[in-house]
Amino acid sequence: MSVNPESVSDLTRRTVLRRAAAAGLLATPAAGLLTGCVGGGNDEPTDQAEGEKTKDNPLGVKADAELEVVIFNGGLGTKYATDVHVPSYKAKFPQANVKFSQAEEIATVLQPRFTSNTPPDMVNNAGSKLMDQGALVQAGQVQDLTELFEADSLDIPGKKVKDTLIPGTIEQGSFNGKPYVLNYAFTVYGLWYDSALFEKNGWTAPKTWAEFTALCDKIKAAGITPYSYAGANAAYYQYLAILTSAAKIGGPDVLKNIDNLEPGAWTNDAVKQAAAAWAEIGAKYGNKAHLGLKHTEVQLQQNQGKVAFYPSGSWLENEQAKDTPPAFKYAVMPVPSVTAADKLPQTSIFASAGEMYFVSSKGKNPRGGMEYLRHMLSKAGAKGFTEQTKVLTVVQGAVDGVAVSPGLTSGNAMLTAAGSDYFSYRWPDWYKKLDDEARAATNELMFNGGSADRFCERMQKAADAVKNDPSIEKFKR
Structure with a gap:
């Protein structure tokens, strides 16, 4: 589609x-x-x-x-x-x-x-x-x-x-x-990794959620944190990943409805499914110590071979240039499909x-x-x-x-495959208060044992507050 x-x-x-x-x-x-x-x-x-x-x-x-x-x-x-x-x-x-x-x-x-x-x-x-x-x-x-x-x-x-x-x-x-x-x-946004590390260990970039979690198990067994991001200032990297999954599950209108402050946009089933899937990743494969770290600190750990997958945009390679070892080769993959019935293909991306x-x-x-x-x-x-x-x-x-x-x-290559x-x-961009709340809600979901229901209800409440605040100009697409 x-x-x-x-x-x-x-x-x-x-x-x-x-x-x-x-x-x-x-x-x-x-x-x-x-x-x-x-x-x-x-x-x-x-x-x-x-x-x-x-x-x-x-x-x-x-x-x-x-x-x-x-x-x-x-x-x-x-x-x-x-x-x-x-x-x-x-x-x-x-x-x-x-x-x-x-x-x-x-x-x-x-x-x-x-x-x-x-x-x-x-x-x-x-x-x-x-x-x-x-x-x-x-x-x-x-x-x-x-x-x-x-x-x-x-x-x-x-x-x-x-x-x-x-x-x-x-x-x-x-x-x-x-x-x-x-x-x-x-x-382009996706899950970034070291292709040299993956090649060395015989790991292949996963396409389905089952493949993703199975690989995370292997990575964890190898003594590497399978997935992480920096809670101190980079939670938007992670809520982007959650909403990427939601758009794949339910189609791009899921995101359009969130933009337009539509009733129930954040409690949509696609958002709940995505939040539940990512909550499991945070609980089983994340590192709670990263809640207090800044983005460059977690990115440095990836350069040191301590973190496998890291969600980010394509500025990452340049940002880490001075700390990237010569053998480290940046690569990026789309967020894996959560279900077999996703409305958008596995190759679809946030770009x-x-x-x-x-x-x-x-x-x-x-x-x-x-x-x-x-x-x-x-x-x-x-x-x-x-x-x-x-x-x-x-x-x-x-x-x-x-x-x-x-x-x-x-x-x-990822963008070409997405078509x-x-x-x-x-x-x-439009509503800073909503962005602030999304960061906090995402950290709760990924680091502090939060639930998908709690995440969605918290975000819906924040969106409704913005919608009902007459001092904030509303934008639509």
């Missing part, structure tokens, strides 16, 4: 994949929307830089205007920005000073600046402490990117930017029909454009911010990103002829 086009177009990334945004981003309407948190929507800037629009300068960038760029320093690093995208922008606008900085805690560093309406021009909003993107959009702090996507491509003649992208890219960064976010890194980049509507140079994104979306910009990070982008054909790593090769059967969700 193939995923319908609407499901494919609503992919999201990395949601993944990866956040515990700062608390308290929503105030009650009586107190003023987002007052004191991400700035109000009524203070319109009057001194924004603007130049003449021409064929060569379709976004009307002022040639000598300073551009401030802030990039999250995490699994992808920042060299793709400093070595590829910033030089590309500077080559076109040599008079402009590009003020670059990086941060590991985006919300901590930037939330005060959005509160005071003095934000940087372009932000990579990612990491375990990213800002609440839905709240920023709701507060009028994010630039509409329609002009960017309608502009001519920087280096692909005869095409607009929008025509160079993987289908669904624009929709995925849209909020109620308007494009506000560029989800740039096209990420999405992600890693959010946005332009500040109240920055000093929003046109420069959009132009910076145009350079990122050039073929050269996308190719350079993949060479630096080992992660694909949403630019079609950008890595043709590029030598790839073992992990990227494996991820590409059109890939899916994702939007709710963690």
Whole structure:
């Protein structure tokens, strides 16, 4: 069964994949929307830089205007920005000073600046402490990117930017029909392992749940933790795995209903079956000591041969590059089918454009911010990103002829095998409170003996609370 086009177009990334945004981003309407948190929507800037629009300068960038760029320093690093995208922008606008900085805690560093309406021009909003993107959009702090996507491509003649992208890219960064976010890194998710270790032991990547648990028994007998993730900050890796199983069992509409806050979406039988299956994995094959560890600590244990399967996205290989032994060969497999009657095939995967980049509507140079994104979306910009990070982008054909790593090769093969059967969700981008609760509920399920019923009821209660909170803007797909 193939995923319908609407499901494919609503992919999201990395949601993944990866956040515990700062608390308290929503105030009650009586107190003023987002007052004191991400700035109000009524203070319109009057001194924004603007130049003449021409064929060569379709976004009307002022040639000598300073551009401030802030990039999250995490699994992808920042060299793709400093070595590829910033030089590309500077080559076109040599008079402009590009003020670059990086941060590991985006919300901590930037939330005060959005509160005071003095934000940087372009932000990579990612990491375990990213800002609440839905709240920023709701507060009028994010630039509409329609002009960017309608502009001519920087280096692909005869095409607009929008025509160079993987289908669904624009929709995925849209909020109620308007494009506000560029989800740039096209990420595949699955269970990562060391193919060299598996080959040495004669282990084969499992396809069914019975094969998965049987292999976990063998791995456990060999003195290796069969499956784990980091409870301190990476629970979203695991709830992604749970919902991947739910989508396979019940079809992609299971995730669409969760996104749309439909009644009973979290207590659906497919979600319960998936949660029950993964609860057993946590109880029998996990390591409770990993509840308090960070992602890099558990990832390091995998590099040391102490953990077999690890759920993550394709940024993993680059993130662990400095700690990966030469003999370790990253590979990734789809989440195994839970039942013989799953609606989606075993090869179906969670895959999405992600890693959010946005332009500040109240920055000093929003046109420069959009132009910076145009350079990122050039073929050269996308190719350079993949060479630096080992992660694909949403630019079609950008890595043709590029030598790839073992992990990227494996991820590409998994994506090819999936065909059109890939899916994702939007709710963690839209509703931070729900993301926070999902992390806690997932850790309870996997580490603390939680039940599928408890997990589903807890998440449904949290979803209903978001739905019934008038201060939170609702989004649909």
